[in-house]
């Protein structure tokens with residue numbers, strides 16, 4: 001599941017600085033020190049800001065946070081992130097292994113469906129294994145050794161702006177839904193996982209979901225030691241009522257005598273990532289079109305999946321020259337969006353798109369054989385470090 005950002009980028013916020021206001025981002029300008037485009041830029045200062053909010057939630061509520069690797073798995077940043085998060089959660093054996101090898105802390109292993117071999121492999125290092133269904137739990141429990149087990153519950157209540165990303169949509173396969181079935185295996189479980197939110201920036205909506213869980217699942221909660229409330233809560237957003245959030249989490253933990261976990265992905269990296277590209281060509285039909293050295297489908301896939309325009313981070317405020325900014329794949333709809341520029345665009349101009357951290361780098365692909373953007377970290381001292389590059393050999397190896 002993906003959770004693209006629907007809100008306008010807050011890059012240009014002029015709100016007074018509060019502990020929750022993201023530090024302003026310095027959009028890179030052209031210069032000899034700039035790596036070749038395209039590249040993803042990850043801003044460590046902004047990441048640290050989000051990480052500190054996560055730490056605050058931990059301190060005030062007791063809720064532990066594990067990073068959802070499906071959203072963000074740039075492991076060169078794990079040494080910093082692991083100082084503020086309790087570990088990782090995963091959607092597959094490979095993600096679980098990456099979390100165990102590179103992040104440390106607690107490794108939660110979840111998958112929509114495991115093979116026996118995967119369960120045996122993951123049991124060697126996972127701190128918790130979370131099954132998606134009662135039938136998988138029954139069939140594979142025997143291969144898990146002494147690893148504490150959890151079960152994902154489908155609570156039949158959710159908050160998701162897109163049907164595609166709604167874990168509780170009709171006929172959803174995500175989580176066990178039948179209370180009698182769940183009761184029949186509760187003796188094997190040390191925890192339960194409820195992931196039913198996507199891009200939820202509303203505290204009242206979160207509180208309603210928690211009230212529902214309180215009300216409908218209290219007898220199950222009484223039997224377990226830990227409860228994961230999943231991801232999809234945008235609690236690092238500016239103006240999110242952190243005090244109320246922490247109070248509600250602490251109250252839930254106390255009422256049910258459980259350790260609460262959160263599985264943030266997007267909330268960890270919101271506002272931290274950019275895709276830097278350069279204009280390669282300017283054409284007209286009948287309006288002006290600028291083609292850049294990247295593509296939406298290979299490099300910002302969620303925009304296509306959820307039919308969203310990109311957010312331009314450079315060239316703000318907008319000017320009076322309109323352009324369609326398009327990618328260089330063969331897909332007719334490979335379009336980043338329509339933007340206004342202060343001056344006419346020309347080949348070589350640098351453009352940066354925001355919201356390129358979560359569900360972006362993890363989804364990049366080799367469509368059309370385009371160069372894969374390098375991964376660059378802007379360190380806290382503002383130096384740029386190219387932490388990964390990709391070349392023709394990587395492309396060739398990905399095919400056969």
Ligand SMILES: Cc1ncc(COP(=O)(O)O)c(C=O)c1O
Nearest residue numbers: 001003068195231232263265266
């Ligand atoms: C089980 C589970 N946990 C956590 C997450 C992370 O959600 P987000 O990145 O929206 O916080 C997801 C996203 O799909 C998920 O499926």
